[in-house]
Amino acid sequence: KEIFRTDYQPLPYKVTNISMNFDIQDGYTIVTSDLTIVSNPDASSTTMEDLIFDGEAEALTLLSIEMNEKELQSGIDYKVEGDALIVPHQLLSSNNGSMVLTTRVKIIPETNTQLSGLYKSGSMYCTQCEAMGFRRITYYPDRPDNMAIFDKVRIEANKELYPVLLGNGNKIEEGKVDENGRHFAIWSDPFPKPSYLFCIVAGNLGSVSSTYTTRPSGRTVHLEVFSEHENVSKLDHALTSLKKSMMWDEDTFGLEYDLDVYNIVAVNDFNMGAMENKGLNVFNTALTLADPKSATDSDYERIESVVGHEYFHNWTGNRVTCRDWFQLTLKEGLTVYRDQEFSGDMMNSHAVKRIEDVNALRARQFAEDAGPMSHPIRPESYISMDNFYTATVYEKGAEVIRMYRTLLGKDGFRKGMDLYFKRHDGNAVTCDDFLSAMADANEVDLSQFKLWYSTNGTPTVKYGTRYDEAAKKFYLTLSQESSSDTPLHIPVAVGLLDSVSGKEVVPTKVLELKEKEQTFEFPGLDGDVVPSVLRGFSAPVKLVGSSSDEEKDWAFLAANDSDGFNRWEAGQKLYTSLIFQTMKGAQSGSRTLEFVFEAFRRTLDLDSNDYSIQAYGLILPSESTLAEELDVVDPVALHKARGDVKKSIARQFYTEIRAKYDKLTAAMQGSGDGDIKLDATSIGQRRLRNVLLDYLCSVKDTPEEREVASQLAMNQFQASYGMTDRYAALSCLASMHGEASVETRRDTALQKFYDDAEGDALILNKWFTVQAVADLPDVLHRVKSLVEHPDFTLSNPNRCRSLISAFSMNAAHFHAEGGEGYKFLGEIVAQVDKLNPQMSSRMGGGLIQWRKYSEERGALMKEELHKLANMKPISPDLFEVVSRGLK
Ligand code: ARG
Ligand code: ZN
Numbered sequence: 001k002e003i004f005r006t007d008y009q010p011l012p013y014k015v016t017n018i019s020m021n022f023d024i025q026d027g028y029t030i031v032t033s034d035l036t037i038v039s040n041p042d043a044s045s046t047t048m049e050d051l052i053f054d055g056e057a058e059a060l061t062l063l064s065i066e067m068n069e070k071e072l073q074s075g076i077d078y079k080v081e082g083d084a085l086i087v088p089h090q091l092l093s094s095n096n097g098s099m100v101l102t103t104r105v106k107i108i109p110e111t112n113t114q115l116s117g118l119y120k121s122g123s124m125y126c127t128q129c130e131a132m133g134f135r136r137i138t139y140y141p142d143r144p145d146n147m148a149i150f151d152k153v154r155i156e157a158n159k160e161l162y163p164v165l166l167g168n169g170n171k172i173e174e175g176k177v178d179e180n181g182r183h184f185a186i187w188s189d190p191f192p193k194p195s196y197l198f199c200i201v202a203g204n205l206g207s208v209s210s211t212y213t214t215r216p217s218g219r220t221v222h223l224e225v226f227s228e229h230e231n232v233s234k235l236d237h238a239l240t241s242l243k244k245s246m247m248w249d250e251d252t253f254g255l256e257y258d259l260d261v262y263n264i265v266a267v268n269d270f271n272m273g274a275m276e277n278k279g280l281n282v283f284n285t286a287l288t289l290a291d292p293k294s295a296t297d298s299d300y301e302r303i304e305s306v307v308g309h310e311y312f313h314n315w316t317g318n319r320v321t322c323r324d325w326f327q328l329t330l331k332e333g334l335t336v337y338r339d340q341e342f343s344g345d346m347m348n349s350h351a352v353k354r355i356e357d358v359n360a361l362r363a364r365q366f367a368e369d370a371g372p373m374s375h376p377i378r379p380e381s382y383i384s385m386d387n388f389y390t391a392t393v394y395e396k397g398a399e400v401i402r403m404y405r406t407l408l409g410k411d412g413f414r415k416g417m418d419l420y421f422k423r424h425d426g427n428a429v430t431c432d433d434f435l436s437a438m439a440d441a442n443e444v445d446l447s448q449f450k451l452w453y454s455t456n457g458t459p460t461v462k463y464g465t466r467y468d469e470a471a472k473k474f475y476l477t478l479s480q481e482s483s484s485d486t487p488l489h490i491p492v493a494v495g496l497l498d499s500v501s502g503k504e505v506v507p508t509k510v511l512e513l514k515e516k517e518q519t520f521e522f523p524g525l526d527g528d529v530v531p532s533v534l535r536g537f538s539a540p541v542k543l544v545g546s547s548s549d550e551e552k553d554w555a556f557l558a559a560n561d562s563d564g565f566n567r568w569e570a571g572q573k574l575y576t577s578l579i580f581q582t583m584k585g586a587q588s589g590s591r592t593l594e595f596v597f598e599a600f601r602r603t604l605d606l607d608s609n610d611y612s613i614q615a616y617g618l619i620l621p622s623e624s625t626l627a628e629e630l631d632v633v634d635p636v637a638l639h640k641a642r643g644d645v646k647k648s649i650a651r652q653f654y655t656e657i658r659a660k661y662d663k664l665t666a667a668m669q670g671s672g673d674g675d676i677k678l679d680a681t682s683i684g685q686r687r688l689r690n691v692l693l694d695y696l697c698s699v700k701d702t703p704e705e706r707e708v709a710s711q712l713a714m715n716q717f718q719a720s721y722g723m724t725d726r727y728a729a730l731s732c733l734a735s736m737h738g739e740a741s742v743e744t745r746r747d748t749a750l751q752k753f754y755d756d757a758e759g760d761a762l763i764l765n766k767w768f769t770v771q772a773v774a775d776l777p778d779v780l781h782r783v784k785s786l787v788e789h790p791d792f793t794l795s796n797p798n799r800c801r802s803l804i805s806a807f808s809m810n811a812a813h814f815h816a817e818g819g820e821g822y823k824f825l826g827e828i829v830a831q832v833d834k835l836n837p838q839m840s841s842r843m844g845g846g847l848i849q850w851r852k853y854s855e856e857r858g859a860l861m862k863e864e865l866h867k868l869a870n871m872k873p874i875s876p877d878l879f880e881v882v883s884r885g886l887k
Contacts, residue, residue: 004381005326011141012049013092014040015148020138022118024109024125024157024202029118030063032104033138039097051092053085053139054132055105059117060139063104067091085139103139112136113795113835116386121269122228124203125162126282128275131325131385134195144194144322145428152186155200159183162202164226168193168278170260189278191258192426194321199277201265206232208239212246214256221246221257227266227289234289237300238264241307248308248342253417255315264288264307268761271797271838272389274306276313283310286762286798292676294763296724297683304346309339320421323428325385329377329453330431332389333397337405340398348680351564352612358537358565361399363624365391365540369458370628371849372884378431378453383880386838392456399540400452406491406510406538407449408442415441448489448514455484461492461513461539464546467528474525476533479517480541487516493538495563496522496529502560508535530556535563551577555595559602568617571599575620575645576629583641593648600649604656611684615691620646623811633852639775639812643698650695657692664689665716676722683724690728697732706738710745717749726753727766735775764791765802772806779813780820787828794832797839804828808846815853819860822847826864829878830871837875844868844878848885862886 017036022029037051055062062080065072067087072078078087085103092099112119117136118127127133135142152172155165159181165174167187174185187200209224223242225235242262249255264281266288274283287306290299316338317331344353368374368391377397379388405413416438423437431453439446459482466475474496482488490513496506506529511520522529530553534543547553550573557570578592603617620642627633650657664685676682693716697709710733717729730753733746750771757763768791772783786792786803794800804825808814814821825846833840847868850861868874868882 002381002383003385005324005379008324008326010042010044011040011143011146012043012089013037013051013141014146015141017149017151018140019152019154020150021154022156022200022202024155024162026158027110028106028108029125030104030106031118031138032102033140035101035103035140037092037099037101039092048089048093050089051087052141053087053103054135054142055080055083055085055139056117056136057083059107059112059136061106062139063106064102065104066102068095068100069102083135105138107137114838115269115271115797115836116838118200119269121267123161124201124205124228124265124267125157126201126203126265126267127199127277128271128282129198129277130196130275131389132196134198137198140195142195143324144196145324147192147194147321147426147428149192150187150189150198152188153198153200154184154186155202156182156184157202161204164201164203164205164207166199166201166226166263166265166280168197168199168280170279189259191278191319193278193318194428197276197278197318197321199275199280199282201226201280201282203265204229205265208232208235210239210243212243212257212262214246215250217256219257219260221259222261223263224261225264225266225288227285228268231266231285231289234291234294235266237290237295237303238266238283238288238307241304242311244304244346245308245311245342248345249312249315249338252341252345253315253338253414255421257314258319262311264310268798269796271836274310276310276317278314278318281310283307284798286765289762292678292722294723294760296727297678297686299723300678301343301347301683305339305343308342309335312338312342315421319426320424321428323430325382325388326378326380327430328385328388329393329397329400330429330434332394333377333399334401334434336394336398337401340402347612349610349612351568352616354536354565355568355613355616357395357398359622359625361391361395361540362628363622365395366458366542366628367624367849367852368392369396369456371851372887373845373848373881374456376454376456380454384837384841384875384877387841387877387880396540403449403452403491403539404438406493407489407512408438408444412442413438446489448487451484451486451488455482455488457483459484459488459490459539459541460544461490461534461541462544462546463531463533465531467525469528472523472525474522474529474531475519476511476522476531477517477519478511478513480513487514489514490539490541492533493535494520495532495535495561496525497532497557497560497562499528499530499556502556504562505529508563510538530560532557532561532563532566534566536565537569551592551595555599558599564613568613571603571617572621574599576626579620579626579638579641579645580629582644583637596645596649597652600653601656604653604660609681609684611681611688613684615684615688618688618691618695624809627811627852630852632854634854635811635815636817643775646695646698647701650698654696654699657695661689661692661696664692676724686722686724686728690725693728693732697736700736700738703739706736706742710736710742714745714749717752723763723766727770730770731773734770734773737776761796761798765798768792768799768802769806772803773810775810775812779807779810780816780824783807784824794828795835797836800832800839800843805843805846808843814846815857817856819857819863822861822864826867830868833868833871833875833878837877840875841877841881844881844885848881850885 015035019034021032109118109120116133153167165185169189172186172188205226206229207224207226212221225238259279266283266285268285270284273287312335316334322330344350382388419441420437462479464477492511493508495508498505554570554573561567574596578596606614700706700709713729713732720726733749736742736746829840829844847861847864850858865882865885
């Protein structure tokens with residue numbers, strides 16, 4: 001059933017308080033809920049409506065229902081219709097508009113493979129309720145505008161198997177139940193919250209703990225991070241990240257933590273990254289566990305940012321939550337923006353962070369917004385809300401928040417945030433409420449800005465320039481195009497560089513593009529200038545210039561721009577241009593090639609400590625970013641062209657690259673085994689060296705070259721202790737084929753990596769991924785054999801993603817002619833849909849972009865979509881994605 005944003009109605013009644021009991025038995029759990037229900041004064045309708053409680057018929061068996069302790073009769077006092085429990089309104093009105101409803105249901109966590117509601121992951125029980133998992137635990141008005149106090153949540157289980165019992169808020173009681181080895185704990189959460197933030201955990205867990213004292217209140221908070229015992233040595237990074245997040249939110253937004261306890265639990269079976277349940281976050285192990293031997297530098301950075309993200313939700317999401325699910329970006333876009341800023345501060349480089357975030361936005365969100373799943377950051381309708389936890393709601397949503405910040409300035413943005421919390425703390429609100437707080441706090445009119453919430457697709461901004469020598473004036477004309485009927489309000493950050501000296505003559509200024517077309521004047525300029533437009537990527541748009549000699553401007557900006565982001569961007573434009581020319585079969589020796597060589601050499605020669613910026617300056621745009629610039633993509637040709645450009649750069653600079661690689665290797669050897677430093681410089685050095693290794697290994701056309709390349713990668717593989725360098729070397733090796741000696745090296749390294757993992761789930765995931773994304777002629781065949789590997793399973797989302805989703809992103813092979821890749825994915829998606837619809841619909845997304853490809857490819861992709869569409873039964877989640885894909 002499709003739900004529409006404009007159909008929102010407040011509840012006619014609401015639950016103000018709830019107490020629950022979980023009786024966890026082997027094979028089933030009995031859930032008792034006492035709901036205190038009152039009629040809702042905010043309700044719009046005056047007519048009496050029946051009380052409807054959400055529940056999922058397939059998950060819940062109703063055992064009994066009582067009102068004010070009197071048993072109700074089915075068919076007389078209540079009825080169960082489909083997924084709803086319906087109680088006639090007379091019951092409430094005859095009790096003066098207030099009553100306690102008690103339900104008892106039986107659920108079976110042990111067979112819950114959807115990983116929504118209460119389920120079992122390994123030996124532990126845990127819950128996932130966002131967006132609509134609570135209705136798989138008990139009957140309840142399961143929507144975010146019902147904020148209730150969870151007075152008492154009692155969990156009872158076998159003490160030996162489940163010694164740790166956790167809930168939201170504070171633990172108020174615990175003890176022995178009887179002589180049969182059962183114990184209980186009671187948790188109480190003083191803050192009203194929607195059901196999606198509910199959580200319990202029961203398991204045999206180890207932990208690390210610490211305390212944090214908030215400023216200025218001086219509240220001492222107990223922090224604890226839990227996992228299965230074997231992983232406890234990998235929890236310190238998450239704990240440290242939590243402390244940093246707490247301190248950062250106090251410093252940056254004046255926001256303090258509000259409970260005495262903050263618990264995090266790492267679970268191995270989890271559909272997404274992590275979940276911000278009040279006082280009891282649940283995290284995917286992949287985003288919690290880290291030591292240098294098993295986690296890459298990027299894993300460390302992601303863990304820190306996700307720990308931050310879930311912590312920041314405590315204010316942006318939990319204290320102030322969403323009125324309805326269409327408002328999801330209210331909490332997610334804002335919280336992603338906050339975690340991006342946090343990471344930028346922790347990395348001490350906002351330019352590096354910005355490059356990473358914009359790369360991700362372009363590769364994922366732009367594609368989504370150009371395809372059949374395109375939607376505004378505040379969607380208009382959904383069948384399954386879980387399908388709308390998207391790059392658009394999250395990442396583009398964060399860009400929209402960033403634009404407020406750019407338009408209002410640091411202090412103005414902070415004033416807006418302060419007013420937002422002052423007005424809405426404890427409430428469930430809308431994106432409009434956020435915008436009003438920003439506007440009112442700054443006394444500005446943001447009504448045009450509102451269009452960002454309802455406009456889908458990536459807008460285009462074009463610019464043209466003119467210099468009037470006599471008047472000493474420079475004119476910049478900006479125009480916009482988007483799916484909106486009326487123009488958007490777009491902040492365009494611009495700086496001007498003198499066209500001769502390259503010096504910045506006008507520092508960054510934010511132009512507000514509000515019309516379809518607008519010309520901005522810059523007076524007092526003694527000579528012509530080159531504009532640096534959209535600095536720091538000040539708006540989520542595609543920028544198109546109209547200069548007669550664009551490449552010359554890019555080369556100029558790549559050399560001179562003082563804005564780190566745009567300097568990088570200019571280099572990317574040059575690489576892109578060369579790759580596209582190569583794809584069209586243009587001759588080498590062109591001027592573009594010279595520009596690229598010049599930019600590459602300048603970056604390679606840099607001798608600063610900014611290794612990460614240097615590394616990113618040398619990396620070619622990804623295939624998915626390149627694909628975004630094309631109307632029809634031939635992934636095989638694109639892959640080849642990008643590879644050819646990489647190779648010609650590598651050949652041109654082979655000696656210099658090798659020298660730099662060796663120099664970095666020598667510099668890093670000082671730090672002995674296990675002593676992996678995680679400061680920005682060390683991370684940057686590894687990043688740069690691995691980019692260089694990748695260039696060196698791209699030279700492999702002759703047996704001699706393959707010998708040298710595989711030997712080099714093997715040396716690094718064997719000499720490295722840390723996962724970053726080991727994995728980078730293994731990636732190079734995994735794509736090597738030819739002579740027996742070369743293939744032996746590859747296979748030996750893969751086997752060694754597998755053996756050294758000693759069953760560690762996260763390392764094994766990497767082992768699957770590295771093979772799924774390899775560039776080998778028979779990669780699909782290899783992936784199919786890996787599906788049969790004893791360590792592979794479709795029921796663990798991480799494992800499934802590590803092989804199947806990874807392969808579907810290996811574009812040149814997934815899209816290989818003949819459609820074998822599509823067929824493989826289609827068949828797996830069909831199997832996964834029986835287990836876990838949230839997973840199957842995500843994976844099915846790999847087939848919906850058929851309009852981007854040739855007719856032959858498109859037809860083959862559609863064939864798989866049709867097969868899925870005709871499958872019976874099909875989950876609503878997958879149905880929504882597939883039918884949008886076919887529309
Ligand atoms: N709120 C969580 C986060 O962003 C994600 C929940 C995703 N839920 C889902 N059903 N996909 O931190
Ligand atoms: Zn979030």
